[in-house]
Amino acid sequence: MRAIAIIDDDVAVRDALTLLFETRDWNAEAFDSAEDFLARAHPPAYGCLVIDVRMTGISGLELFDRLKAQPYLPPVIFLTGHGDVPMAVAAVKEGAADFLEKPCDHRTLVAKVEAALTDDAANRSDWEARQNLNVRLSELTPREREVLRELLAGKLNKQIADVLDISIKTVEVHRARIYTKLRVRSAVELAALLKDVPLAEITTQ
Structure with missing residues (x-):
């Protein structure tokens, strides 16, 4: 199973989520900003991205817009404050997998991430098959x-x-x-x- 990327500028949230996912035997990598993620990570390498909507610098939504240009984008789950719910809903309409309000119930988050990882495995398989077909057609x-x-x-x-x-x-x-x-x-x-x-x-x- 591919790793989960946690992108949040709150160190307490990053640490808590990393520990939570590790208790499920999931690999997790934490990034303290969108800029950090863009500089160090290869987005398609992950099975799920957990992104805070509101961050200093590039926001979670701006990061999502940039990531949509990737050849393959794994499922994205947004973490949002109450005031940012309308933006998170709009992001779901644009292709994000889901969103949760902070502070989120850990069982609900685990269930959503598990579903995202399952979707990623299926979607990635379909995408890779299509890429292989495109090569043959070329x-x-x-x-x-x-x-x-x-x-x-x-x-x-x-x-x-x-x-x-x-x-x-x-x-x-x-x-x-x-x-x-x-x-x-x-x-x-x-x-x-x-x-x-x-x-x-x-x-x-």
């Missing part, structure tokens, strides 16, 4: 992309040959190369692999 030539588009439309080799004005033999060669590069063995496997990928994205990379 290996296709422009002509192979054209053939792929027609294959996904359910057309037969002869129909593809007519549309692209190439020979059936050439279609067969491109089709074989597409299967090899995308690591599939049939049109059914090809369709299943790309079912969640927009056609425009497949054919215009």
